[in-house]
Amino acid sequence: MDYNFKEIEKKWQDIWEKECRFEVKNHEPGKKNCYVLIEFPYPSGKGLHTGHVRSYSALDAVARKKRLEGYNVLFPMGCDSFGLEAERTAIKEHKLPQEIVERNIKVFKEQLKKVGLSIDWSREISTCDPSYYKWTQWQFIQFFKHGLAEKKETLINWCPNCGVLANEEVEDGKCCQCHAETVQKTKAQWVLKMTKYADRLADDLVLTDYMEHIKTSQINWIGRSQGEVVKFKIREGGEFEIFTTCIETIYGITFMVLAPEHELIEKLKDKITNYDEVLRYINETKKKSEFERSELSKGKEGVQLKGLMAINPANGKEVPIFIGDFVLASYGSGAVMAVPSHDQRDYDFAKEHGLEYIQVIDGEGCSSDCAYEKTSYLGKGAKLINSQEFSGLTVEEAKVKIAEKLEKMGVAHKQTNFKMRDWVFSRQRYWGEPIPMVYCETCGWVPVPDDQLPVVLPNVESYEPTKDGESPLSAIPEFVNTTCPHCGKPAKRETDTMPGWAGSSWYFMRYCDPRNDKEFASQDALKAWLPVDIYNGGNEHTTRHLLYARFWNKFLYDIGLSPVLEPFKTRISQGIVLGSNGVKMSKSLGNVVDPREVAEQYGTDALRVWEAFMGDYFQSVNWNDDGAKSCNKFLNRVYDMQEFLVEGEEYSKELSYHIHSAIKKVTSDIDNVKFNTAISALMILVNEIYKVKRINKAEYKTLLLLLNPFAPHITEEIWSVQKFEPALKNATWPKYDESKLVQDSVEIAVQINSKIVGRVVIPTNISNEEIEKLAKESLREKFEGKNIVKTIIIPNRIINFIAK
């Protein structure tokens, strides 16, 4: 008969809760601390889905194993509750975001508890709780006091009817709600100067054990490049700067391109003979987002600034100037030199506009339909041509010499540029932390004093985005009007709120000391837990959230409030769970699987085991309805094994090898986040036990402990029913003995000229000569007439004879 998972799972969840089993102190004598962290969820109305269960139960397995290994484990949970989605739902349902969030958190928590996660609920936090965001605000003020927060003009999406829009709300240049055309406008916004930390954010990755692709993503997002800033004079007066990493191609310049926003255009408008055309192009550009502008297909568009010519400082040559929207004002100096022979985008642009090509690097790569780019010529000893005194030098020599010449002339200097930009920290939205600043005519921007924090988000009647582009808070005079904390004169509060990223940039610190009302967390608590040992989250957060959190921590480190340079030792990302049809689960496609239904049918343990087993943790995987069923079957086999149980405190001869290899495999697989093969190893062990139809106490206990991280309810139930000692919560993770993994004999494959000709069973302790002899003897007929010239032996696997 099937085991009664409903009863068992409820029973143990109640016991864990009653015992406060997973509540943890910051210090536990004789135990090392281990911090297992999973990104806290956004409490959307959709509730928990199978993707959540996959990562939560996986990290729960890690936490449970660490506990059994004797660690003092912090495995906390909370909610990232501010943000646009709650606001939208609230608007739709005519409720307050506060209510929506409260309701969703309740559902979430209930669902999480049913998954049987070993969470310390006493440390639960929510970013929209004033006792939490008080400290988010306090930290913002520290950024301000250290000159890292300032108001600055930035680009926003603007809809004439709806005001400021998020990128997400713009579809093909139109507002997603009213379908009016949107434009890009500038607006003064709070900005955190993250670029000041760009170098360190890139360099300090060596201090972490992040997965390699995550480090690469971070480095590419930061996008550090070293190059030269070169000053170009304009024949008609004035000058501008460009940034290039390919100074070696400067003699190949045949035109220049400025960003349409470049200040020079306004300055020299009287000298531009086709100013009307230029203006039209600039207005067209304003309708495009930066993302659209950087697409290559649009890179050929541009308009010449007729009447102007730029002068190449290297050789005095005059070249035409264009504006093109593929040049972004936000990167470098908003202007580029164009070398069509050696850059594909310049090449296409030149072709479109009938411009000249000058090849300056010698090689075969330059052809009639593509440029000879640096990826093809760098590091290959290519030489310069058509470059005056530099012709004949290698690219690497020329880079240095040309830069030297221009620097001596006073028209160039070295510069490091970053793709990464400062963090725009303002939102003209209601549902976020109010930015705790006051503007005074006399004193300028003044932070709200500590004793007046938090600046509480007021309850309002209308919190929809405003049409004038200001935050809904600006319509509340009681909120806006205040006095200057500095001089006491009437002043106005900042009405922008913070982005959702704010609260999530330091929540892992708050978990260390969640109820502290004197500071965001005590240094003692932070030292006890940081850095986080293993941090899991979605792939979509491996660039931005991770950078923001690392930046935030580095700043706190610099002002003495974080004990670590890097907050996360390792970072991993789970693959998403797709619908059974291979596409993302969504309500409209009807392929959403509710974990509650699965648990109802096959049990939470089966669901957890299946989510661990269904595939490589890092890869996306298609949901399969039969999976949980098969895992329920597996758990039943483990349960039914009680009938085979015999006395015995040591592993039996028949099972010893299988037990030791399972311990080894499961232990290393959990450490290496390979849950699927850990489950597979357990299945193999269970199959072996069914072959002998006998299991003793020692063996059963080991099996249950290995399975416990994945299926905590059933294992604890069997353990307690069988009255195994000590109680499972006090048991220790089993150890394997390498010497028990050595088998007496092994079957190896025999190859002649790399083709398998047969197999032979050999003792494991014999010499290579003996292996050769045995292989030849057992497959004598295959060797007839063969002249063996070489033998390759791969221990316990293959012997390969090379014959002539």
Next chain:
RNA sequence: GCGGGUGUGGCGGAAUGGCAGACGCACAGGACUUAAAAUCCUGAGGAGGCAACUCCGUGUGGGUUCAAGUCCCACCACCCGCACCA
């Protein structure tokens, strides 16, 4: 476009450069049963063959190597991110 990934049976997936397809699903056969379900046991990449066995097989095309799913080069397809969704 830029950046990060992925591609293996009917399906989910395994495989430190060393016997491809572990483990599981679905499938087939057997045991148990009046019968079915459940359970237990066995089989199975494809093609050919009564069989022993042979040939073909890890997105495509090349290459390195005694040996390639794995390393290198070129290509194709798909997924994720791209700064006001978080």
